[in-house]
Amino acid sequence: MSGDTRARILAEALRQFAARGFDGTTISSIERGVGLAEGTGSFYRHFPSKRAVFDAVVEHELARLRAIRPEREPRGADGGTRPLSERVADDLRFLREVRPLVEILIRERDGMPHVAERVRDVLVERGLAGIAGDLATCGERGGEDPAAAATVLLCATVGYFLTTEFFGELPGGVDVERYAGTLARLLGGS
Numbered sequence: 513m514s515g516d517t518r519a520r521i522l523a524e525a526l527r528q529f530a531a532r533g534f535d536g537t538t539i540s541s542i543e544r545g546v547g548l549a550e551g552t553g554s555f556y557r558h559f560p561s562k563r564a565v566f567d568a569v570v571e572h573e574l575a576r577l578r579a580i581r582p583e584r585e586p587r588g589a590d591g592g593t594r595p596l597s598e599r600v601a602d603d604l605r606f607l608r609e610v611r612p613l614v615e616i617l618i619r620e621r622d623g624m625p626h627v628a629e630r631v632r633d634v635l636v637e638r639g640l641a642g643i644a645g646d647l648a649t650c651g652e653r654g655g656e657d658p659a660a661a662a663t664v665l666l667c668a669t670v671g672y673f674l675t676t677e678f679f680g681e682l683p684g685g686v687d688v689e690r691y692a693g694t695l696a697r698l699l700g701g702s
């Protein structure tokens with residue numbers, strides 16, 4: 513039961529930190545959201561402070577995202593090269609999984625730079641290395657500079673995602689398939 517309560521606290525704290533930020537979330541509101549009696553110390557049996565649960569939420573999300581991130585294998589299930597457009601569409605689906613963490617990062621970037629550093633390391637730096645490796649392995653993709661092509665792909669895809677998620681409309685009315693196919697063609701892939 514204790515592990516279950518801890519997991520519920522983490523899930524509720526993630527939801528509240530993403531929606532309200534660190535300062536807008538209270539221990540009492542987390543307790544209420546989980547169904548714990550406020551002021552009884554139940555929360556403190558699992559976390560010593562609001563900052564501790566915040567840090568645990570960030571680390572839990574980063575671990576979860578590393579676990580669900582599709583491996584960047586350059587070959588498809590049939591052994592052939594996987595179309596780059598499929599990779600872009602997968603990246604967009606992955607970003608939807610990351611959204612609560614992105615919201616926390618947007619809210620807390622200036623006040624808690626350690627969060628930005630951790631997210632950047634996991635999602636950007638390791639992501640760029642994986643994408644560049646894919647592009648280099650697949651020959652024609654990314655031309656002579658796979659690292660630059662990987663940066664273009666990552667930044668364009670994050671921009672498309674943020675525009676879609678935060679404005680609630682497809683940018684230019686372009687759906688995921690058209691976007692992914694066009695970006696792949698611009699980068700010399702399929």
